[in-house]
Amino acid sequence: MVKREMVKRGTVKRGSVKRGMITGALVALLASTFAACGTEPAARSAPEADASPAAASSASSSASPSAKPSASAKPKPKPKPSPTSGPRLFGKSDSGDNVRDLQARLKQIGWYSADVTGFYGNVTTEAVSGFQGKRGIAVTGFVDQTTLDRLYAMTREPTEAELTNAPPPVPEGKLDPRCMSGRVLCIDKSTSVLRWVIGGTVQTSVEVRFGSQELPTREGQFSVFAKSRDHVSTIYKTPMPFAMFFSGGQAVHYSPDFAANGYNGASHGCVNVRDYDAITSLYNQVNVGDGVVVYWS
Structure with a gap:
């Protein structure tokens, strides 16, 4: 009897332990599951059951959404007024020194690429319109005081060469001593x-x-050994008018590419000239046997 009592008590004890372990594990699992669901919403206190109607009404009204606009809401920006133009000073179909000065100044800042003529035509109108639009000035195509003031602030007084389309002066340099006697094409x-x-x-x-770094123009003292007025390169299949050869396939000659693109490029080793009239005159003066000196001063 005593033995069965002990066993029964032992069985109950073991069962209680098992149920306690299961219940504890289930509670821990549920707690960890809900904790991982995300941030809980902020707790809101409800009115007590025995609270007065006024208190309940106050609590209810505080829970309702506010009718006031959010403090973070920004007012819509007012549209900017369109620029207005001032009185016309000069424009299309006008001509004279003012127009010549205008074209030269626009050319300084890259808005006008034609010759300075002193006549206000379609090209000048387009240039002025582009300049006005870029600077937030009323786009009219004619010049008013605002346009003129802004243009003057961005440019300098045009030179005589700019006003007359004359080529810029050739920079001075030091003649190589080997150029001081005889007839020499002295190339600096x-x-x-x-x-x-x-x-x-x-x-x-x-x-x-001159040539590029990969195909440089050779330096040294040479002489003209051949001339070809209408030469075409047998290697590159490009024209080389008024070619005066001085070292292998390298020659002084006219270059249409140099005339069109300036120094934004290079030759294949030749000495390119872009002034057609100058190279024509030079070709007629230089003889086979005349000296050539290519150097750094």
Whole structure:
């Protein structure tokens, strides 16, 4: 009897332990599950059951959404007024020094690429319109005081060369001693200038372009060994008008590409000239056997 009592008590004890372990594990599992669901909403206190009607009404009204606009709401920006123009000073179909000055100044800042003519035509109108639109000025195509003031603030007084479309002066440079006697095409790489020198006196100066780093123009003292007025390169199949050869396939010649694109490019090793009239005159003066000196000053 005593033995069965002990066993029964032991069984109950073991069962209680098991149920207690299961219940505890279930509670822990539920707690961890809900804790992982996300941030809980902020707790809101409900009115007590025995609270007065006024208190309940107050609590209810505080829970209702506010009718006031959010403090973070920003008012819509007011539209900017469209720019207005001032009185017309000059514009399409006008001509004169004012127009010439206008075109030269627009050319300084890249809004006008044609020759300065002094006549206000379609090209000038387009240039002025583009300048006005870029600066937030009323786009009219004609010049008012606002447009003129802004243009003057961005430019300088045009030079005589700019007003008359004259080429810029060729930069001066130091003649190599090897150019001081005889007839020599003296080609200075440091200033990109070719000088035609006779007896130490410069006869003509022209701007030139040279080969790239991969295909450089050779330096040294040479002589003209061949001339070809309408030459075409057998390697690159490109025209080389008024070619005067001085070192292998390298020659002084006219370059349409140099004339069109300037120094935004390079030759295949030749000395390019972009002034057509100058190279024509030079070709007629230079003889086979005349000297060529390519150097850095």
